[in-house]
Amino acid sequence: MYVPRHFAEDDVAEMHALMRANPLATLVTHGPDGLNANHIPLLLADGSLQGHVARANPLWQAGNVAGEVLVVFQGDDSYISPSGYATKAEHGKVVPTWNYAAVHAYGELRVIDDPRWIFAQISALTATNEAALPQPWAVTDAPADYIEKMLGAVVGIEITITRLLGKWKVSQNQPAVNQASLIAALEKAGDPMAGLIRARQQ
Numbered sequence: 001m002y003v004p005r006h007f008a009e010d011d012v013a014e015m016h017a018l019m020r021a022n023p024l025a026t027l028v029t030h031g032p033d034g035l036n037a038n039h040i041p042l043l044l045a046d047g048s049l050q051g052h053v054a055r056a057n058p059l060w061q062a063g064n065v066a067g068e069v070l071v072v073f074q075g076d077d078s079y080i081s082p083s084g085y086a087t088k089a090e091h092g093k094v095v096p097t098w099n100y101a102a103v104h105a106y107g108e109l110r111v112i113d114d115p116r117w118i119f120a121q122i123s124a125l126t127a128t129n130e131a132a133l134p135q136p137w138a139v140t141d142a143p144a145d146y147i148e149k150m151l152g153a154v155v156g157i158e159i160t161i162t163r164l165l166g167k168w169k170v171s172q173n174q175p176a177v178n179q180a181s182l183i184a185a186l187e188k189a190g191d192p193m194a195g196l197i198r199a200r201q202q
Contacts, residue, residue, distance in 0.1 A: 001104050001165055006173055009166030015103045018075045019044050028070040043125045049159040050121050060111045060155045069109045075101035078193035086181035099193050104165040112156035121156055170196040
């Protein structure tokens with residue numbers, strides 16, 4: 001990922017927060033058939049990313065992952081119209097762009113074909129995503145024999161994170177007057193990108 005210095009995010013806590021808030025990640029692997037991408041909800045836990053895939057998915061089978069893997073987490077994004085820039089009226093030298101926040105996590109993938117581990121992983125992932133609901137559902141709410149059957153249809157994966165790369169492209173390269181006008185326009189539209197720009201105003 002190309003990351004100009006003014007768009008770089010080095011704060012690990014900020015990157016972790018984005019990863020937790022956007023758990024559906026794109027896992028990119030390289031195997032005998034070339035590059036492959038899977039979209040998998042992953043739970044950040046103790047320096048690793050934990051998830052599971054269908055047993056029918058060839059991702060987990062021996063020889064289908066070679067070396068380092070890449071996991072992409074995508075945060076808020078917004079099209080930025082030149083109409084939002086205050087300097088448009090001044091000189092018209094403005095063009096559209098796209099603002100976004102993203103984290104790339106790199107690491108080594110291992111397969112965990114252990115029903116107890118998978119049960120714990122699915123339970124933790126479910127609890128995290130059900131927490132805000134008025135009546136959270138738990139894995140144990142379903143019949144035990146049904147869950148046992150479901151567990152047999154998936155395989156666990158864990159990616160030990162070796163490095164993180166964060167990019168918050170949120171108008172840091174614009175003059176203060178354009179940042180202010182963009183914030184006003186985006187807030188009026190109810191776009192959360194306004195908050196990201198405000199947090200990184202010069």
